[in-house]
Amino acid sequence: MRVLALELTAFRNYAALRFEPPEGACIFVGANAQGKSNLLEALALLSTGKSFRTSREADLVATGAPAASVSARVRTRHGEVVAQCVISRAGEGARKRFFRQGRAVRYGDFLGGVNAVTFMPYDLQLVGGPAALRRRLINTALSQSSKRYYHDLAVYAKILAQKNALLRAPTVDRALLDTYDDQLAPVGARLVAERASYVRRLGAEASDVHARWVGASPALTIRYDPAPPIADEAPAAIETGLRAAFVRMRPAELARRGSLVGPHRDDVSLSLDGEALSRFGSQGQQRTAVLALKAAEYALLQRATGEAPLLLLDDVLSELDDDRRRAFLESIGSFDQAFITATDPPVMPPGASASLIAVISGALHLSHEVAS
Amino acid sequence: MYIAGPLADLIRELEKLPTIGPKTAARLAYYLLSAKREDADALAAAIGSLKDRIRLCSRCFSLTEEDPCSICRDLQRDGSMLCVVGEAKDVYAIERTMSFRGRYHVLGGLISPMEGIGVDKLKVKELIERIKPESISEIIVATNPNAEGESTALYLARLLTPLGVNVTRLAYGLPIGGDLDYADEVTLARALEGRRTM
Ligand SMILES: Nc1ncnc2c1ncn2[C@@H]1O[C@H](COP(=O)(O)OP(=O)(O)OP(=O)(O)O)[C@@H](O)[C@H]1O
Ligand SMILES: [Mg+2]
Ligand SMILES: [Zn+2]
Numbered sequence: 001m002r003v004l005a006l007e008l009t010a011f012r013n014y015a016a017l018r019f020e021p022p023e024g025a026c027i028f029v030g031a032n033a034q035g036k037s038n039l040l041e042a043l044a045l046l047s048t049g050k051s052f053r054t055s056r057e058a059d060l061v062a063t064g065a066p067a068a069s070v071s072a073r074v075r076t077r078h079g080e081v082v083a084q085c086v087i088s089r090a091g092e093g094a095r096k097r098f099f100r101q102g103r104a105v106r107y108g109d110f111l112g113g114v115n116a117v118t119f120m121p122y123d124l125q126l127v128g129g130p131a132a133l134r135r136r137l138i139n140t141a142l143s144q145s146s147k148r149y150y151h152d153l154a155v156y157a158k159i160l161a162q163k164n165a166l167l168r169a170p171t172v173d174r175a176l177l178d179t180y181d182d183q184l185a186p187v188g189a190r191l192v193a194e195r196a197s198y199v200r201r202l203g204a205e206a207s208d209v210h211a212r213w214v215g216a217s218p219a220l221t222i223r224y225d226p227a228p229p230i231a232d233e234a235p236a237a238i239e240t241g242l243r244a245a246f247v248r249m250r251p252a253e254l255a256r257r258g259s260l261v262g263p264h265r266d267d268v269s270l271s272l273d274g275e276a277l278s279r280f281g282s283q284g285q286q287r288t289a290v291l292a293l294k295a296a297e298y299a300l301l302q303r304a305t306g307e308a309p310l311l312l313l314d315d316v317l318s319e320l321d322d323d324r325r326r327a328f329l330e331s332i333g334s335f336d337q338a339f340i341t342a343t344d345p346p347v348m349p350p351g352a353s354a355s356l357i358a359v360i361s362g363a364l365h366l367s368h369e370v371a372s
Numbered sequence: 373m374y375i376a377g378p379l380a381d382l383i384r385e386l387e388k389l390p391t392i393g394p395k396t397a398a399r400l401a402y403y404l405l406s407a408k409r410e411d412a413d414a415l416a417a418a419i420g421s422l423k424d425r426i427r428l429c430s431r432c433f434s435l436t437e438e439d440p441c442s443i444c445r446d447l448q449r450d451g452s453m454l455c456v457v458g459e460a461k462d463v464y465a466i467e468r469t470m471s472f473r474g475r476y477h478v479l480g481g482l483i484s485p486m487e488g489i490g491v492d493k494l495k496v497k498e499l500i501e502r503i504k505p506e507s508i509s510e511i512i513v514a515t516n517p518n519a520e521g522e523s524t525a526l527y528l529a530r531l532l533t534p535l536g537v538n539v540t541r542l543a544y545g546l547p548i549g550g551d552l553d554y555a556d557e558v559t560l561a562r563a564l565e566g567r568r569t570m
Contacts, residue, residue: 147557159523162520165484165485169490173491179527179530183526
């Protein structure tokens with residue numbers, strides 16, 4: 001897919017921007033704090049409905065303005081999509097509204113219109129960092145391709161928050177606790193089943209990509225580690241397992257006053273020839289594995305939607321050495337459009353058409369096309 | 373900008389209402405200023421008597437002028453069937469369908485520990501106390517189809533089924549008159565799960 005036009009109003013340091021991005025790689029260069037990441041943040045917002053770097057959404061609205069708007073006209077396989085997100089200050093926080101083809105839509109219906117894969121330096125911790133990072137990758141990917149998954153995820157989070165509030169209450173109503181566990185089990189089982197299937201496909205793809213880069217050994221293996229462990233991907237069996245785990249953990253949950261088991265505590269483990277990457281992998285090996293994972297994420301989303309998603313690379317190319325950068329971009333292969341930020345123009349692999357765009361305090365200057 | 377005191381007061385009061393923003397509030401206030409005296413008085417009187425004359429029915433906790441309410445007093449109603457709802461306004465929604473002939477019970481909210489609403493804050497004890505004396509055999513739980521509505525319904529089923537009542541829940545379905553391919557996936561999936569033999 002391809003962004004034909006992007007419009008920002010009072011978004012971060014952009015007072016008003018209208019921009020028609022060229023196809024191929026759009027490389028945004030500029031000194032620090034000019035608005036390169038802000039631009040990618042705006043594009044990611046149209047894809048996931050969320051900022052990739054803050055949960056304080058009021059920060060997205062330009063200082064002194066009451067509301068911000070991000071909108072884009074995007075050419076997709078299903079015709080042109082006009083997606084818009086409006087963020088208005090409301091008290092201390094902010095309120096978001098979503099529009100598709102100019103009509104207000106719910107968040108759940110907004111997802112899936114614009115598909116993008118985002119890669120930023122923080123993702124380089126996907127292997128060594130907290131499990132929440134790996135769960136986020138899976139949740140973002142599955143929410144973009146399945147409305148049911150997004151809905152289940154939201155319902156699960158809601159019931160879980162109620163269960164945790166109940167566990168913290170002065171007296172715990174056991175019948176209500178049973179009710180919450182009863183509700184969590186089927187929804188949780190569907191989430192686990194979807195994740196298991198996704199990680200299996202993601203793992204296979206990432207292993208292939210990894211093998212193309214480094215050869216057959218050491219082999220990258222990615223495994224889904226749900227709590228409790230599962231024998232197969234059938235939701236009914238997973239549900240039974242979850243119910244048993246809730247019963248088993250009940251005394252500990254009451255003692256610790258918080259939920260201790262379920263898909264909100266799942267993890268994904270990465271290993272090289274059977275050794276855990278997070279403990280035994282070198283910096284370079286971890287980094288290569290992350291790149292394979294992101295390339296696989298891109299390939300799977302492309303397969304699920306039948307078209308090349310937007311590729312948003314924030315500052316990440318400059319973090320990579322020449323070989324890894326080339327290998328990564330080559331394995332992504334045919335993106336329709338990529339948005340790449342850097343403080344210095346990066347070396348692009350031959351073949352892709354690339355445009356250099358200078359970013360200077362919230363304004364863009366198309367400098368020249370670097371055809372190669 | 374100067375706005376005459378009484379007009380500014382009315383705008384400020386109207387703005388407090390749900391779904392009314394400053395622009396709508398101003399438009400309503402100017403409209404009322406230009407409306408006939410009787411119309412404005414009738415509106416003011418209706419708002420006044422709301423607070424003076426409306427109270428909760430001591431049996432079903434829906435809104436009423438007389439206690440017990442007209443539904444609780446209506447002998448034509450099927451007393452063995454009780455429809456449990458979260459809020460009084462839900463009674464109005466079900467009544468409009470004209471297809472329910474039983475009586476009601478308003479919980480006064482939905483269970484939500486996050487907001488400090490435990491079962492003790494709702495009219496659940498009162499619900500249980502109605503079952504025997506009123507010989508209730510079926511309870512239809514018609515709470516909202518969201519997470520809290522679902523929890524409340526499941527909780528009530530857990531509590532009431534052992535008492536020998538048949539507890540049912542409103543079905544999830546497709547909107548009537550819509551096309552199948554326009555229904556969202558979640559609604560469609562729930563409707564499939566709730567399918568029935570023909
Ligand atoms: N709500 C806002 N209103 C106005 N300006 C903002 C707002 N939020 C962020 N900014 C400004 O945007 C700038 C940061 O932009 P951005 O993060 O896009 O920089 P960058 O070009 O990616 O820089 P770097 O190379 O350091 O990553 C900062 O100067 C910051 O003050
Ligand atoms: Mg940046
Ligand atoms: Zn009554």
